[in-house]
Amino acid sequence: MSSSSQIPPIQVSSLEGPVTFGPFRLTVGERLLTRDGAPVEIGGRTFDLLVALVEQPGRVLAKRDLLKRVWPDVVVEDGSLRFHMAGLRKLLGDGENGARYIATQVGVGYAFVATLQRAAPVAEASPVAAPLPRDGGSYSMEAAGRLPARLPRVFGRDTDVHLLTGRIPETPLFTIVGAAGVGKTTLAVEVGHMLMPHFAGKVRFVDLATLEDPALLASAIAGALGALVQSEDPMAVILGHIRQEHLLLILDNCEHLVDAVSRVVERLMDAAPHVHIVATSREPLRVRAEHVHWLGSLAYPDTAVEGLSxxxxxxxxxxxxxxxxxxxxxxxxxxxxxxxxxxxxxxxxxxxxxxxxxxxxxxxxxxxxxxxxxxxxxxxxxxxxxxxxxxxxxxxxxxxxxxxxxLLPEAERLTLERLSVFLGPFSIDAALQVVTDEEVPTDAAVLALDELTTKSLISPDRLGNASTYRLLEMTRAYAREKLLGRGPQAFQAVARRHAAFFVAKLEEPAFSDRRCLDRFHYFSRQLGNIRSALDWSFGPDGDVALAVRLAAASVPVFTNMSLLVECRDWCARAVAHLDGHRDTAVEIEIQAALGLALMFTRGNSEAAETALRRALAVATTLGDHWNQLRLLGRLQIFHERIGDYATAHGWADMAVKVAGVIDTPEAAAVAASLAGISHHLAGDQSRARQELEFSIRQSMPSDRRWTVYFGFDHRNRSGIALARTLWLLGLADQARAVAARTVREAAGLEHAVTHCIALLWTLSVDLWAGDLEKAEVSLANFARAAEVNALGPYIAASGGLRGELAIQRGHVGEALDWLEESLARLRAARYELLTTTFSLALAQGLMLSGRQEEALDLVDAAVGRCAGNGELFSMPELLRVKADVLRALPDRDPAEVEALLQDALAWSRRQAAKAWELRAAIDLARLWMDQGQPARALALLRPLRDGFQEGLDTADLRAADQLLLMLADMPGTAGGGGALSAWPW
The missing domain is CATH 1.10.1740 (Rna Polymerase Sigma Factor; Chain: A)
Incomplete structure (x- = not known):
């Protein structure tokens, strides 16, 4: 690309001030991109990529230079650059309505080609970009909703607000330190609202006052960030979400968790350099790089006031x-x-x-x-x-x-003390349940609550709605000490009523019914109270019978919030105290949740299977058909994941029978999904298509409530299995359309596991079709989702997929190491679902490296394993690859190679797997052509190729077409003649 009229009128080697192009304004110093004045959400690497291009407009920047500039600390492949460049173009709307910002010079690099202008200076200097007006302005309420509401007026803090809003954007950590009651939270909330525009709305508030256990600190932060935690290390999830984010994190009320907060803050600052933290505490955190803002009392006259007006x-x-x-x-x-x-x-x-x-x-x-x-x-x-x-x-x-x-009368004192059992917000109903007894009857409790609210000892919940209240943290701590001072029996009685209230609330049909789970928001706000009730109930002075019921009833809360580690731990404690609840619905819920949580957090262990089987046995004894169906689904998936496909198929058959008894479209859809997936893996693609399409027709649109109830989104699983089935049936275009739709639906659920599963299994369609560019983008999305959510087996799988993609490109290099490591990690987690696929890729990589004997041993082992465990859909491809390996070995009988390819064809035809049949036919036609039998090769391949009416751009059909052209030119075939050209593959 040379200088032309497309080159902008200004050249900038560094961006010291804002520049504009089209509707965009770029301010590098503030890491801010706006469109028509509104902040644009842009990832850190993508922002750096834009800056690198804009700094040298009109100049083609080589890929290696961009990689070195944007990823200076890591080694990445060209695919990462292409992925982020595609995202940048989409974000800018490049190509829409004639807009053109970035040009590509094929094989060289990229150039910024839009017209750049220096931005006009703002009217007044300000420490931050356009702070919110005091009336709230028109800034995004969705973003502001993550902060508590700002007070109508903040007294005496103008200097503090000005100082903090000016310095926080340049400082990784500010701790607002002061005595209890001085106004630290009020100041932090006000500053958060003022800095909303600077951080493009990404200001997150974490109230630690309701958190008593330091071990849950990371989970609390993850919840405020909207990060789904399904691993043993919530900090890994947090860092995956915010490593490149430019945001402000406010940690309020840190003093009682100061050691844990200090450790977490240091880790955040090390790993997420663009995240700024504001903490409020009664003492400094005492970590490196901390800036402390000592918040003093409000100014008052400290001299004689007689002469003042x-x-x-x-x-x-x-x-x-x-x-x-x-x-x-x-x-x-x-x-x-x-x-x-x-x-x-x-x-x-x-x-x-x-x-x-x-x-x-x-x-x-x-x-x-x-x-x-x-x-x-x-x-x-x-x-x-x-x-x-x-x-x-x-x-x-x-x-x-x-x-x-x-100053309080006794009834109000007792009421205040008893309310201290609540962690966080509480409703009037909850308060009355906890407060009322013989000493404080209902009428007196109602009056006391009203009086305490009037006296500001009870406050409306600023984070909730008008119907909930809370004690200020210092008031709650004071009242708790007073309650404990009345003796252990007084506290135990209040704690028992508190736990009983939440058991009853969680067990209400309006919440526990699987079809009416729309009160998750309410219970997510009550998480502190649920944890506190569980902790007391399981404690030495608690009530284990109540604890078991509470653990069972709170399962939907923990699973909806993806707090599977915590769910697992509470359920494990409940299992140890099931004596009074054996063979009941409570045991079903406990065992079912324990099995599911163990699968995701500790792999496919025997303990998970034991819990699921026990839950199924109880559901069968009680004649609870819905729970039978739910558990059969989990068991089918469990055995599918460990590679026991025959057993998984058996669970699917049982599910079909149970669904027939239930006799509803929803039940039929779930059972058909399980059956269809089992048929697909067993190699019966026609039957699989029938079941999967029936499942999708019967299913309601994907709904998070059903996902929480079943543990998996069965409609989504039907979609990804159907996409693979259609491809094997030779319907490549339909397969790709179903795959794309399924991934979109999974993303819309905002459920990390479902999205990862969809990306993982639809990616196989891209690889089978030979659409390597699409596969590369899908792999990048999958790998990021797996890393962000710390999903161990999927992180291991991403390495294998990277290796498989490299092998398809013909790049062995590190691909063998990636595949071998991935296989080892997956087997350690008893996750066998991908091992055959990766073994095939590894065998092909070994062949490319000249290690045919190792490849043959690997394929033979995979053939034996699939024959034994029922993963028969892979058999045609395994036999074809084995023939390919044998053909490359010296002194091998061509008849043996031909026999394997004939077997592959036979297996493909029995399975109706036209895609596998085409691959085997191409290889057999090549063999016959080499043996001087072009007419025989043409007779085999031509009718098979003519049977494909779609997917004409796929790698296999292109290869078939090229081979047919070569065969048609050879002597001995109709129209044959001429010399054999070089192989194009």
């Missing part, structure tokens, strides 16, 4: 906050200059601390200014004056809460 007094944030809160609590209050002077004195005694000021202001609204001031002077004159270090600040909060607590 009303406006001068109200200019102090502490005083303004007090007056605003008191006025909001009682609109009849009037604050003249004398009253505000009293308020100023009270703010001084409260040391300007936001929470005590608000508590005191509420008391003023209820009891009047004079009485409250008198009480404050009596209770806090010694405790508050001059205390500025950490410990006195904690004592200050203690004093404030002591004072508020001592």
């Amino acid at each position: 009303l406006d001068a007094l109200l200019a102090f944030p502490a005083v303004a906050l007090f007056v605003e809160r008191a006025s909001a609590g009682n609109s009849a209050l009037r604050f003249d200059v004398d009253a505000v002077r009293v308020v100023s004195d009270m703010c001084g005694r409260l040391d300007g601390m936001a929470l005590p000021i608000e508590l005191t202001a509420v008391r003023v609204a209820a009891h009047g200014l004079e009485a409250t001031a008198q009480l404050l002077g009596e209770r806090f004159s010694l405790a508050w004056a001059g205390r500025r270090t950490a410990l006195p600040r904690q004592q200050t909060l203690q004093a404030t809460l002591d004072w508020s607590y001592n």
Whole structure:
């Protein structure tokens, strides 16, 4: 590409300021790309690729230079560059409506060809890009919804907000440190909203106040990031999601988990350099690169106030906050200059601390200014004056809460104490269940809840809706100590009622019915309470009978949130205490969940099979046909994964019988899916197509609720199996259309395992068809999904697929190592479903390396294994490849090669696998042609080729067409004559 009119009018070797092209504005320093003013979500590598191109407009940049620039720290293949370049073009809309941004010079590289302009300077300098206006502006509510709502007004924090919004974008870690009640969370939330535009809406808030177990810290962060955790190492999942992301992560209330938070933060900073972290804590995290922002109290008059005017007094944030809160609590209050002077004195005694000021202001609204001031002077004159270090600040909060607590009547004290059992939000119904007993009857509890809310000791849940409430973390801790001080029996009684409430709530038909699982959002907000109830129930003073019921009832919550490790652990504990629940629906749920969770988290172990078989036995005893069908599906998949296809087929046959008893379209669809997949793997492609198409016709559209109930998306599994079946039947175009549709549906479910399964099995269609470019893109998507979600067997499979793709390209190199390592890792996990495919690829790679004897041993072992385990669909291809290996060996009898190819043809015809038949026929025709029998070869291949009406662009049909042309030119065939040209393959 040479300089021409297409080259932009400016040349930039570095982008020191914003530039524009088309509707886009690129600001490199802020790593920000906008389109028509709106931030564009763009991955880190893709952004770097765009910058590299824009820095040298009009110039063709070689692929190796781009790889070195964008991936300086790792060795990657050209495929990664092509994949990200395709994504960049799609993001820019390159080629749409005549827009042209990136040109390709085939075999050389890429050039940026759009017109670049220097962006006009903004009117005013600002530490961040276009912060949100105080009224919320028009920024994406979907993005803002991940943060708690910002307060209508934040008092006295303008300087803090300005400093933090200016420095956080340049600083990996800022910790806001201050005493309890000083306003750390309020400041962090305000700063998060202000920085929304700078981080293109990617600001995530993690409330750690409801988390008591440090081991669950990573899972809590993953949940806030929307990352599905299905592995032993949630941090691997988190890093997979955010390694290249430009986002702001706010970790609120870190003090009780400070050691665990420090470790996690250091790991995040090491592995995700574009992630910025804001933490709030009562003490610094004390990690490297930490910047600490000490948040002091609100300013108040610290000298005589007699000479200050009303406006001068109200200019102090502490005083303004007090007056605003008191006025909001009682609109009849009037604050003249004398009253505000009293308020100023009270703010001084409260040391300007936001929470005590608000508590005191509420008391003023209820009891009047004079009485409250008198009480404050009596209770806090010694405790508050001059205390500025950490410990006195904690004592200050203690004093404030002591004072508020001592003002309460006994019913309100008991109510506040009992509410401390909740971790996070609670409803009025939940509160009444926990609070009410002989000491606090229902009427008294209702009144106490109302009074405590009025007094700001109970707060509306800022993260939830108007019908839920919560205790501030410091209030909950204070009340918990008071409850424990009443003796162990008092706490046990409250904890029992708390656990019983969630058992009853989770067991309600509206939630537990598999067809009505639309309350997941509610229970995901209650995860802290569910965990707390489970922990107490299984504890030394708990109730194991209640614990087992709770573990069973909470299974859908954990599985929907993909917290399979946690689900596994609770179910394993429940199995040890099943005595009162054996042979019940509760045991079915526990064992079924344990088996499924073990499959995904610890591989296809015997323990998983034992749990699933036990659950099926109980369901059969109880005549629970739906659970029988669900468990037969899981067992069929389990044995399919370990390579025991005959047993898997048996489970599918049983599922068909059970579905006949249930007699609903949904049941018939699930059973037909299992049967169709079993027929496909057993080599009966005609029967497989019949069952799979029936399954899809009977299925409702893919629904996450059904996926959670069954553990797998059976409609999606039908789609991927049908795509493979259609290809084997010789219907390549239909196969590719079904594969593409199935992958789209899987992505729409937002279920990591389902998406990975779809990508994995439809990728085989690309490889079979010889569409290596498409396979490369699919493989990149699959590998990333597997890595991001830490799915061990699929990570192992991605290496084998990379090796298979390289072998098809004729590049042996590292392909053999990739394949051998993948096979070893898959077998260690008892995941045999891919081993035949990878063994075939490895054998072909060994042949290309001249290691025919090793290839022959490998194929013979695979033939024996498939004959023994029922994986017969691979048999025609195994026999064909074995013949190919034998043909390459010296001193081999051609008759033996021909016999193997004839066997491959016979197997293909019995299976109706026209695609395998064509491959075997091509090889046999080549053999006969070499033996001087072109007419025989032509007679074999011509009618078979003519039977294909689609997929004319696939590698096998192109090879058949070339061979037929050569055969037609040879002597001894109709129209034959002329010399044999060189082989094109």
